[in-house]
Each structure stands twice: as C-alpha cells, then as structure tokens.
Amino acid sequence: xxxxxxxxxxxxxxxxxxxxxxxxxxxxxxxxxxxxxxxxxxxxxxxxxxxxxxxxxxxxxxxxxxxxxxxxxxxxxxxxxxxxxxxxxxxxxxxxxxxxxxxxxxxxxxxxxxxxxxxxxxxxxxxxxxxxxxxxxxxxxxxxxxxxxxxxxxxxxxxxxxxxxxxxxxxxxxxxxxxxxxxxxxxxxxxxxxxxxxxxxxxxxxxxxxxxxxxxxxxxxxxxxxxxxxxxxxxxxxxxxxxxxxxxxxxxxxxxxxxxxxxxxxxxxxxxxxxxxxxxxxxxxxxxxxxxxxxxxxx
Numbered sequence: 001x002x003x004x005x006x007x008x009x010x011x012x013x014x015x016x017x018x019x020x021x022x023x024x025x026x027x028x029x030x031x032x033x034x035x036x037x038x039x040x041x042x043x044x045x046x047x048x049x050x051x052x053x054x055x056x057x058x059x060x061x062x063x064x065x066x067x068x069x070x071x072x073x074x075x076x077x078x079x080x081x082x083x084x085x086x087x088x089x090x091x092x093x094x095x096x097x098x099x100x101x102x103x104x105x106x107x108x109x110x111x112x113x114x115x116x117x118x119x120x121x122x123x124x125x126x127x128x129x130x131x132x133x134x135x136x137x138x139x140x141x142x143x144x145x146x147x148x149x150x151x152x153x154x155x156x157x158x159x160x161x162x163x164x165x166x167x168x169x170x171x172x173x174x175x176x177x178x179x180x181x182x183x184x185x186x187x188x189x190x191x192x193x194x195x196x197x198x199x200x201x202x203x204x205x206x207x208x209x210x211x212x213x214x215x216x217x218x219x220x221x222x223x224x225x226x227x228x229x230x231x232x233x234x235x236x237x238x239x240x241x242x243x244x245x246x247x248x249x250x251x252x253x254x255x256x257x258x259x260x261x262x263x264x265x266x267x268x269x270x271x272x273x274x275x276x277x278x279x280x281x282x283x284x285x286x287x288x289x290x291x292x293x294x295x296x297x298x299x
Contacts, residue, residue: 002229004132005178007078007108009227014056014079017223021082022057024221027205031264032060032125035152038268039067039121042150047071047120051144053109054078054127058086061102064123069099074114076107079223110137114144121150126264128155129180130227138193145271151195157202157263158182163251164215164260171243174232183265195269203264208257212245215260 014021046068052061055075065073077083083104107113109124109131122141131137141151160180168176181189183202190198209215219225236244252258 004229005130005227006229006231007227009225010130011078013220013225013227014077014223015081017221018057018079018081018085020221021085021223022059024218025056027207027262028056028126028222029059031154031266034266035123035125035154036060036063038152038266039064041268042121047150049119050074050121051076051114051119051123053112053122053124054130055086055104056082058083058102058104060123060125061086064121065099065102072100072103074103074105076105076109076112078106078108080106110140112140112144116143117146119144119149120146121152124153126154126156128153129160129178134181134186135189135192138189138195142193142195142271147271147273149271151267151269151271154264154266155186156180157186157265159204159261159263162261163248163258164212167212167244167248170247171240172232172236175228175230176226176236176244178226178228180263181265186265186267190267190269194272196272198267198269200265200267203266205262205264207260207262208253208255209260210257212241212248212258215258 048071050064050068050071050073052058052064052073053076055061055077058075061073061075065071075083075086083106086102087104105113109127110133122145124141128134128137141153145151158180161177165177183200187198187200190200209218248258
C-alpha cells in the first residue's frame with residue numbers, strides 16, 4: 001500500500017520552520033498549555049522518565065523539567081533543526097543547579113527508540129496528525145510506558161482547515177490539505193492500543209486572516225506544509241492559487257476577514273497493567289513479565 005505522507009518532506013518542512021515556528025505558534029502554545037495543566041492529575045507523583053514527543057522548540061520539555069527537576073526529561077523530534085533551536089533554553093544542556101538537563105533525541109514518533117516500559121509520562125502535543133498509522137503509533141506509546149504510566153496527547157481533528165480544503169478542491173484536483181482523524185477514530189485507536197480510563201475532549205477553535213496568502217504564510221512558518229505523498233510536486237501556480245482564493249472569498253465574515261477552523265482533540269489515558277491485550281494486525285497480543293509465568297516442576 002502506498003504511504004499517505006512523505007516523511008522526508010515532513011522533516012524538511014519542520015527543519016526549515018525551526019526559526020519561525022515560535023513566532024507563529026500561538027494556537028500550538030495554547031493547546032500545549034492545556035496539556036501541561038493536566039499534569040495536576042499526577043498529584044505529588046514525581047516521574048522518573050518523561051518524554052515530550054514532537055517537542056518542536058522544546059517549550060513543554062523545559063516546563064516539565066522545571067516541574068520535576070530530578071526527572072529525566074527527553075525531548076524527541078523528527079527535525080534536528082528544531083532540537084538545535086531548543087538547546088539554548090533554560091534547563092537544557094548543563095542544567096541549572098540541582099535541575100537535570102533536558103535530553104534532546106532526534107527520532108520518529110512512529111518508531112520510538114525507547115525500551116519497553118521505560119517511560120512514566122508521555123506528552124505529545126499536535127504531533128500525531130503527521131503519523132500515518134495512528135493505532136500503530138499508540139501501540140508504540142503503550143509499549144514504552146510503564147504500567148500505570150500517563151499518556152497526554154493532542155491532535156488536530158477532522159474539521160481542521162475544512163475551509164482551506166474545500167477552496168483548494170475547487171481549484172486543483174491534487175490534494176492540498178491532509179486528512180485528519182475523527183474523534184471517534186482517535187478514541188477507537190486508544191482503546192485498540194489497550195489504554196485504560198481514557199478521557200477525550202474536543203474543542204473547535206477559529207482564527208481569522210486578512211486573506212488566503214496570510215494563512216498560507218502562517219502554515220509555512222509552522223512547518224505545516226503539504227506533505228502528502230500524492231501532492232503536486234510543482235509549484236501551485238498563480239492561476240490555481242487565484243482560483244482557491246476566489247473559492248475562499250465567500251466565507252469572508254462581517255469583520256472582513258477569512259476564517260480558518262482548527263478542531264483540537266485532547267486525550268488523557270493510562271497504560272494498563274501487564275497482561276492486558278493489545279490489538280495488532282487483527283490479533284490480540286499480551287505481554288507480561290517472565291517471572292509471572294507459572295512453572296510446573298517434574299517430581
């Protein structure tokens with residue numbers, strides 16, 4: 001089966017956006033703050049190992065390192081320039097006083113280079129929309145989480161940028177906007193991966209822009225360019241862009257600005273005890289410590 005995304009294009013786009021991302025990511029910071037507030041559910045628990053997956057400039061990783069100075073906090077991102085941009089942050093490199101340093105790791109969310117059961121908190125904000133196989137990615141999250149470990153995640157949902165999708169659909173047969181999972185698909189993937197007590201929320205946010213060009217500039221600054229494997233490999237061209245802008249124009253609101261919708265799905269769930277099954281390729285697979293296997297000895 002042909003891949004949905006071009007992973008090299010995703011890496012390149014976010015690498016190019018490393019310097020501009022922080023200045024354009026108002027919505028991303030707001031969603032990230034929602035997840036950081038959810039850490040209160042850990043009460044006074046101090047995790048040993050925390051992962052910020054899709055860390056970007058490392059803002060959340062630095063915040064969690066400050067919250068838990070003695071924890072080992074890993075910042076994982078697919079784009080190496082993003083991690084390099086994050087390194088000067090407070091709490092990175094040498095750490096401060098008794099605070100440990102955030103550890104940068106260049107890695108893919110779909111293939112985590114982490115040992116089974118090695119993570120207490122896995123935090124990932126607005127990264128999963130770039131993962132092609134969501135159930136497989138969540139199964140990987142469960143693999144690396146310790147039993148009872150906390151998963152905090154957010155992603156963009158199905159209604160995200162529906163205005164932009166429809167405008168370009170009228171201007172070009174080639175797709176310009178990625179498909180996003182529905183909240184039902186996201187919940188099903190969590191359950192399929194075996195997470196327990198999931199809590200899922202949905203928020204529909206809206207941002208307004210003076211014109212289509214302003215929206216496209218912001219998306220490029222965020223690294224959110226077209227990375228579909230079936231995308232047109234040549235430039236969109238002035239004529240196609242003009243047709244898309246004309247198709248978008250009827251949506252202009254009373255204030256004279258164009259709307260763009262962002263459906264944000266947030267979820268909190270817990271890794272199950274050993275032995276709970278996980279579905280992979282239609283089969284249920286369970287794993288548990290070898291010392292829990294009962295032995296019958298011959299007499």
